[in-house]
Amino acid sequence: MSVVVNIGSTREDTASIDALLDITRADMAKVNELILAKAGSNVEMIPQIANHLISSGGKRLRPMMTLAAAQMFGYSGDGHVKLAMAVEFMHTATLLHDDVVDESALRRGKSTARMIWGNQASVLVGDYLLGQAFRVMVDVGSLDALDVLSSAASVIAEGEVMQLGVAKNLETTEDDYLAVIKAKTAALFSAAAEVGPIIAGASKSERAALRSYGVNLGLAFQLVDDALDYGGNAKDLGKNVGDDFREGKVTLPVILSFRRGTPDERAFWKSAIENAESDDAALEKARGLMVKYGAINDTIARARHFGAIARDALAPLPDSGHKHALVDVIDFCISRVS
Amino acid sequence: MSVVVNIGSTREDTASIDALLDITRADMAKVNELILAKAGSNVEMIPQIANHLISSGGKRLRPMMTLAAAQMFGYSGDGHVKLAMAVEFMHTATLLHDDVVDESALRRGKSTARMIWGNQASVLVGDYLLGQAFRVMVDVGSLDALDVLSSAASVIAEGEVMQLGVAKNLETTEDDYLAVIKAKTAALFSAAAEVGPIIAGASKSERAALRSYGVNLGLAFQLVDDALDYGGNAKDLGKNVGDDFREGKVTLPVILSFRRGTPDERAFWKSAIENAESDDAALEKARGLMVKYGAINDTIARARHFGAIARDALAPLPDSGHKHALVDVIDFCISRVS
Numbered sequence: 025m026s027v028v029v030n031i032g033s034t035r036e037d038t039a040s041i042d043a044l045l046d047i048t049r050a051d052m053a054k055v056n057e058l059i060l061a062k063a064g065s066n067v068e069m070i071p072q073i074a075n076h077l078i079s080s081g082g083k084r085l086r087p088m089m090t091l092a093a094a095q096m097f098g099y100s101g102d103g104h105v106k107l108a109m110a111v112e113f114m115h116t117a118t119l120l121h122d123d124v125v126d127e128s129a130l131r132r133g134k135s136t137a138r139m140i141w142g143n144q145a146s147v148l149v150g151d152y153l154l155g156q157a158f159r160v161m162v163d164v165g166s167l168d169a170l171d172v173l174s175s176a177a178s179v180i181a182e183g184e185v186m187q188l189g190v191a192k193n194l195e196t197t198e199d200d201y202l203a204v205i206k207a208k209t210a211a212l213f214s215a216a217a218e219v220g221p222i223i224a225g226a227s228k229s230e231r232a233a234l235r236s237y238g239v240n241l242g243l244a245f246q247l248v249d250d251a252l253d254y255g256g257n258a259k260d261l262g263k264n265v266g267d268d269f270r271e272g273k274v275t276l277p278v279i280l281s282f283r284r285g286t287p288d289e290r291a292f293w294k295s296a297i298e299n300a301e302s303d304d305a306a307l308e309k310a311r312g313l314m315v316k317y318g319a320i321n322d323t324i325a326r327a328r329h330f331g332a333i334a335r336d337a338l339a340p341l342p343d344s345g346h347k348h349a350l351v352d353v354i355d356f357c358i359s360r361v362s
Numbered sequence: 363m364s365v366v367v368n369i370g371s372t373r374e375d376t377a378s379i380d381a382l383l384d385i386t387r388a389d390m391a392k393v394n395e396l397i398l399a400k401a402g403s404n405v406e407m408i409p410q411i412a413n414h415l416i417s418s419g420g421k422r423l424r425p426m427m428t429l430a431a432a433q434m435f436g437y438s439g440d441g442h443v444k445l446a447m448a449v450e451f452m453h454t455a456t457l458l459h460d461d462v463v464d465e466s467a468l469r470r471g472k473s474t475a476r477m478i479w480g481n482q483a484s485v486l487v488g489d490y491l492l493g494q495a496f497r498v499m500v501d502v503g504s505l506d507a508l509d510v511l512s513s514a515a516s517v518i519a520e521g522e523v524m525q526l527g528v529a530k531n532l533e534t535t536e537d538d539y540l541a542v543i544k545a546k547t548a549a550l551f552s553a554a555a556e557v558g559p560i561i562a563g564a565s566k567s568e569r570a571a572l573r574s575y576g577v578n579l580g581l582a583f584q585l586v587d588d589a590l591d592y593g594g595n596a597k598d599l600g601k602n603v604g605d606d607f608r609e610g611k612v613t614l615p616v617i618l619s620f621r622r623g624t625p626d627e628r629a630f631w632k633s634a635i636e637n638a639e640s641d642d643a644a645l646e647k648a649r650g651l652m653v654k655y656g657a658i659n660d661t662i663a664r665a666r667h668f669g670a671i672a673r674d675a676l677a678p679l680p681d682s683g684h685k686h687a688l689v690d691v692i693d694f695c696i697s698r699v700s
Contacts, residue, residue, distance in 0.1 A: 069526070069527065124482075124485060125482040147463055147485055148459065148526065151459060151515070151522070154519075155513075155518070158496055167500060175493075178494050182403055182490055184489070188407070188486065189406075
């Protein structure tokens with residue numbers, strides 16, 4: 025079974041991050057060098073785990089955003105490379121801790137670090153990468169950038185704790201859920217985008233534009249991810265469809281289906297999510313209910329709403345290749361569910 | 363069975379941290395206020411867990427060291443209060459993650475956070491406290507202090523990963539072990555002491571003096587802790603004697619006993635530490651071997667060696683109540699095993 029979504033936009037049909045890749049290619053090579061250098065340690069397990077994650081095929085959207093956002097305002101030093109590396113390490117540390125917390129076996133189709141090296145090492149290497157991220161940020165020397173990124177680190181962790189509370193609670197409202205993903209996902213997108221203008225010495229309103237772009241892109245990105253977990257295709261995803269379902273995660277497609285359902289259907293959701301009666305048959309039924317109530321399509325519609333805000337956040341900025349590249353990222357994120 | 367150690371020093375007999383408590387009392391009240399403020403969150407579990415740990419009766423040596431070390435050089439702002447809070451949060455975050463990694467049930471005689479709220483929350487609240495620590499450091503605005511504390515965060519995590527490798531390996535040398543505790547324990551003592559002179563604008567050599575004091579005090583502190591785990595008394599300790607033994611931790615008393623033992627005795631250590639044959643009878647036998655080979659006394663002798671270096675690190679500084687209070691901490695740490 026597959027959910028076919030009509031995305032109804034020609035821009036999204038051809039959306040790609042090629043422009044972003046092009047303008048950040050030279051700097052990303054430096055980011056990768058720095059990543060290898062800073063993931064190094066005489067303690068063998070550290071580079072092993074770090075390389076496992078770093079080479080696992082993530083798109084590196086966040087560091088590319090930092091680079092593009094700095095270039096956009098004419099930055100010419102090497103601080104943006106360091107900040108981009110710090111952003112990627114913060115993200116990597118979060119993934120390591122997330123996989124432990126969620127007891128995940130796969131990430132992007134590969135075994136998670138915790139399955140290979142254990143939970144203990146995953147927790148500690150995450151801590152190490154976070155420490156290294158801060159060291160590199162300190163090295164850049166911008167207190168404003170440090171403020172934005174350290175605040176993001178707190179907010180992300182707070183969002184993850186919030187998510188623990190939400191995990192099996194079907195009474196979670198859409199607003200509650202948005203607060204969780206704003207913290208756990210959008211905060212890092214926002215910080216990654218905002219440190220670009222900060223280091224480039226851009227104006228307050230330019231900082232605000234990139235911050236708003238980042239947070240809304242992050243929300244859209246996470247909502248699309250939630251939809252993909254029910255509507256995508258395991259091969260493309262690099263993860264099993266239904267992972268969120270089996271882990272009892274209450275994401276927006278579930279929230280919408282539960283709220284719109286009949287009493288019987290709500291009882292089904294309770295047994296599936298709260299009592300972990302989430303085998304393949306239950307997953308099929310869950311996906312059927314999502315189609316019935318348009319929960320996937322509406323999750324994508326919500327994502328598009330935030331994408332539109334992200335686009336308008338950049339609107340006042342002068343036209344440039346960098347601006348177009350960043351707008352393309354919005355379309356690309358949403359096009360992932362097509 | 364209890365191991366009686368003759369510490370042979372009248373100073374140690376009467377050692378206390380009363381002087382340190384006195385000179386930092388007013389500032390510690392501010393640190394405690396700030397701790398409560400920064401451990402706050404709308405996410406209920408965060409203040410619950412933070413308060414559980416913070417109220418669990420730790421001596422707060424590290425933040426008191428930061429305060430005393432700043433006062434010592436005439437500092438009169440409030441940055442030292444913030445840095446002391448950050449140091450305590452870094453320590454608290456480490457404890458939360460440590461207890462998960464070590465699967466510990468008790469800390470200072472109370473259930474660990476992971477036994478009450480679970481491993482997941484312990485990992486994530488640790489991340490949150492670390493993020494808050496960095497935010498507060500950034501707020502202080504000293505890049506030098508940020509450099510020292512962020513480096514310590516990396517080094518601590520690196521030490522913890524190193525310790526995973528050492529955990530059940532009896533071939534660990536004393537040097538390997540010292541490298542582990544230098545990273546996992548002494549690095550934070552060192553940073554806690556060094557940020558005092560940094561924020562007070564003291565000289566390079568004054569910074570170096572406090573850094574050296576901190577690292578050597580930290581080494582002494584950890585070695586005494588290791589000795590206590592075999593030679594102390596459960597009621598005073600707030601933890602069960604033999605915790606390290608049951609967890610298969612290779613600490614200095616074990617390293618010395620293993621290296622000095624007969625082949626039969628080494629076989630005993632292998633079965634106890636590597637194969638977890640570590641019941642109460644095995645613990646009794648282990649403690650007997652430690653007495654036979656003087657492993658506890660020699661661990662304490664090593665601690666005293668580092669204590670002496672810490673004392674000499676402060677020697678060139680002019681006499682003052684602050685200096686005496688910091689020297690008292692050395693004697694107090696070592697006196698814990700008496």
